[in-house]
Amino acid sequence: MKMKKGETSAEEFEKAAARRDRTRYVFRLYVTGMTPKSTRTIANVRKLCEKHLEGCYELDVIDIYQQPKLAKGEQIIATPTLIKKLPLPLRKLIGDMSDTERFLVGIDLKPKNS
Amino acid sequence: MVKAKHDGAVLEKSQTGIKGLDEITKGGLPKGRPTLICGSAGCGKTLFAMEFLMRGAMNYGEPGVFMTFEETPDDLAKNFISLGFDLHGMISRGLIATDHVYLERSEVEETGEYDLEGLFIRLGSAIDSIKAKRVVLDTIEALFSGLSNAAIIRAELRRLFHWLKDRGVTAIVTGESGDKLLTRYGLEEYVADCVIFLDFRIEEQISTRRLRIVKYRGSSHGADEYPFLIDESGLSILPITSLGLDYPVSLERVSTGIPKLDAMLDGKGFYRGSTILVSGTAGNGKTSMSATFADAACRRGERCLYFAFEESPSQIIRNMESIGLDLSRWVKKGLLKFHSARPSLYGLEMHLVTFHKVIDVFGPQVFVVDPISNLSVAGKISEVKSILTRLIDHLKMKKITTFLTELTHFGGSLEHTSEEISSLIDTWLLLRDIELNGERNRGLYILKSRGMAHSNQIQEFLLTNQGIGLIDIYTGSGEVLTGSARVAQEAKEKASELAARHEVEHRLRAQERKRKAVEEKIAALRAEFDAESEELHLIAEEEQKRQAALAEDRLKMAHLRKGKPSAPRTKHLKKKRERRIR
Numbered sequence A: 001m002k003m004k005k006g007e008t009s010a011e012e013f014e015k016a017a018a019r020r021d022r023t024r025y026v027f028r029l030y031v032t033g034m035t036p037k038s039t040r041t042i043a044n045v046r047k048l049c050e051k052h053l054e055g056c057y058e059l060d061v062i063d064i065y066q067q068p069k070l071a072k073g074e075q076i077i078a079t080p081t082l083i084k085k086l087p088l089p090l091r092k093l094i095g096d097m098s099d100t101e102r103f104l105v106g107i108d109l110k111p112k113n114s
Numbered sequence B: 001m002v003k004a005k006h007d008g009a010v011l012e013k014s015q016t017g018i019k020g021l022d023e024i025t026k027g028g029l030p031k032g033r034p035t036l037i038c039g040s041a042g043c044g045k046t047l048f049a050m051e052f053l054m055r056g057a058m059n060y061g062e063p064g065v066f067m068t069f070e071e072t073p074d075d076l077a078k079n080f081i082s083l084g085f086d087l088h089g090m091i092s093r094g095l096i097a098t099d100h101v102y103l104e105r106s107e108v109e110e111t112g113e114y115d116l117e118g119l120f121i122r123l124g125s126a127i128d129s130i131k132a133k134r135v136v137l138d139t140i141e142a143l144f145s146g147l148s149n150a151a152i153i154r155a156e157l158r159r160l161f162h163w164l165k166d167r168g169v170t171a172i173v174t175g176e177s178g179d180k181l182l183t184r185y186g187l188e189e190y191v192a193d194c195v196i197f198l199d200f201r202i203e204e205q206i207s208t209r210r211l212r213i214v215k216y217r218g219s220s221h222g223a224d225e226y227p228f229l230i231d232e233s234g235l236s237i238l239p240i241t242s243l244g245l246d247y248p249v250s251l252e253r254v255s256t257g258i259p260k261l262d263a264m265l266d267g268k269g270f271y272r273g274s275t276i277l278v279s280g281t282a283g284n285g286k287t288s289m290s291a292t293f294a295d296a297a298c299r300r301g302e303r304c305l306y307f308a309f310e311e312s313p314s315q316i317i318r319n320m321e322s323i324g325l326d327l328s329r330w331v332k333k334g335l336l337k338f339h340s341a342r343p344s345l346y347g348l349e350m351h352l353v354t355f356h357k358v359i360d361v362f363g364p365q366v367f368v369v370d371p372i373s374n375l376s377v378a379g380k381i382s383e384v385k386s387i388l389t390r391l392i393d394h395l396k397m398k399k400i401t402t403f404l405t406e407l408t409h410f411g412g413s414l415e416h417t418s419e420e421i422s423s424l425i426d427t428w429l430l431l432r433d434i435e436l437n438g439e440r441n442r443g444l445y446i447l448k449s450r451g452m453a454h455s456n457q458i459q460e461f462l463l464t465n466q467g468i469g470l471i472d473i474y475t476g477s478g479e480v481l482t483g484s485a486r487v488a489q490e491a492k493e494k495a496s497e498l499a500a501r502h503e504v505e506h507r508l509r510a511q512e513r514k515r516k517a518v519e520e521k522i523a524a525l526r527a528e529f530d531a532e533s534e535e536l537h538l539i540a541e542e543e544q545k546r547q548a549a550l551a552e553d554r555l556k557m558a559h560l561r562k563g564k565p566s567a568p569r570t571k572h573l574k575k576k577r578e579r580r581i582r
Helices: A011-020 A036-052 A068-073 A100-106 B045-059 B073-082 B087-092 B117-130 B142-146 B150-167 B259-264 B286-299 B313-321 B328-333 B348-362 B372-378 B381-397 B483-561 B567-581
Strands: A025-031 A057-063 A081-086 A091-094 B034-039 B064-068 B096-100 B108-110 B134-138 B170-176 B194-203 B206-216 B225-231 B234-237 B275-280 B304-308 B336-340 B366-370 B401-407 B427-436 B439-449 B459-464 B467-472
Touching: A025 A036, A036 A057, A036 A100, A068 B117, A091 A100, A100 B108, B034 B045, B034 B150, B045 B064, B045 B073, B045 B087, B045 B096, B045 B134, B045 B170, B045 B194, B045 B234, B064 B073, B064 B117, B073 B087, B073 B096, B087 B096, B096 B117, B117 B150, B142 B150, B150 B170, B206 B348, B225 B348, B234 B348, B259 B459, B259 B467, B275 B286, B275 B381, B286 B304, B286 B313, B286 B328, B286 B366, B286 B401, B286 B427, B286 B467, B304 B313, B304 B348, B313 B328, B313 B336, B328 B336, B336 B348, B348 B381, B372 B381, B372 B401, B381 B401, B427 B483, B439 B483
Parallel strands: A025 A057, A091 B108, B034 B170, B034 B194, B064 B096, B064 B134, B134 B170, B275 B401, B275 B427, B304 B336, B304 B366, B366 B401
Antiparallel strands: A025 A081, A081 A091, B194 B206, B206 B225, B225 B234, B427 B439, B439 B459, B459 B467
């Protein structure tokens, strides 16, 4: 997929996009089975990552029904939870990622209250 | 735990193992249902939950999961150790599982719709790992501060409690108390089966912990506020109102340690298991009496618990040596145990809980509190009475002879403060001052003693280096005398008595002398008379001989004259002479 520059207009986003070329993003998405919410979330994350972080992200989708031990280790309470492992600092996002603005703020692509 | 036989669907209960709680709840918390424990910060919610879990795992074979939202596992382990539980050991033996749920709002971005399935999975996994029967969520309210969407949390909580019921685990959920609601976020709305409220109140700088069962669906329960204590062995709750007036009584008697006092009490002393109160003003020997009674109990080989509210144990031991009591040997033998505390150390109920606890642990036959009046520092008189009622009921149930002392105030009526508790007392001794002739002496008398004949006399109470002595006080000539006045009066009486006795003796001797004199006189007269009679007798004999000789002479003369003497004449003469002699 090609990035469509016209859709993101903010100046700072351009800068972040420039930095992003050198940065590698590692995400883990914890879901609970193949519920509609889970599939919707996976689709949302994929879409946003392709759009903003094309070619430089890694996404693991983990079903914690299958691996409940991981839920404890990663402090998963709410599902779905997206954890940004890299770059540091570690970030946690919960919800179905339908709020794009909050998603971008959550993974530090956009500063808060902008 | 199933109480009523006629009802098959009676609520099953899960014993908590917490001292007293199972009695109040009549068997424990509802089995397989969640219970809400609420209260302000520091009221003991977490400890309550912890003990529930630990006792379940150790005593009832029910492993448990502790899910903590606030404290880290390390802090948790430290808290458990403070109760004497080894959390790490329990975890490695598979009896307890812990899970620390860490939630920080600033680290989480909410990007849409979510649920708390992660929490369910973690809890379910922990339950499955050890086959847990008990679960603690401490405190689930942290979700409200960690997440912003309250609507989701509420929906999920409702689901969680249903889920817990479905899993059949007995759960404890803790919650901070709120302003209007029982908990800050209205958790009681979801946990409808059993709600227990813990309270931590400070009145006049003295704190008291209390527990109340707000509701318990499907079960009767004690509705009062029960005081409880947290110490190194966990929680102790007092099932205070469960006691009635149906305790067993004993006919056995125990010595007071003072022979004369035993004599005053029907010659045998107190009844075992009765309650004795000694009232008196300061310095009247109440502690000495207590110590003497304790000493007597230890001599019989009984165990004695001595609660001292005024003095330290070593001070009591030292002071009692001055009246010849060696209490230290009983302490060494383990028969006597002192428990010293300032009454203001904690609230009244705390004292009661402490009493109960120490009594249960030590198992005494004799229990001494010296003095109970100091308890009023820690509460109102009515409260003191209620505390003492409960204490005395408890002690009577256990057939423990209770010896209480009470300090009454100078000037006031001696019976005044005691009125409040007098109905609880079986034997009431009064020590009072008798001020006379510039001296203050102690008098003891028995105000009442249920179920035995007892002396109505006032005895003078003496403290000597041989122990306590009681002396009949002087009551002759219409006045009561004690101390040196009594001694003086007694000496005076002795002297006059002696004088009177001497007088009698003297008169008796005089009489004796007189009798002897009379007898002597009689003897002398008789002797004189005898002598006279003898003499007369001799004269008569002489006369007879002379007459005989005369008659013979006459015969001879007649013979010589050759004539016959006239016989009647002789006879007549003879008779006349005999009459004269007589």
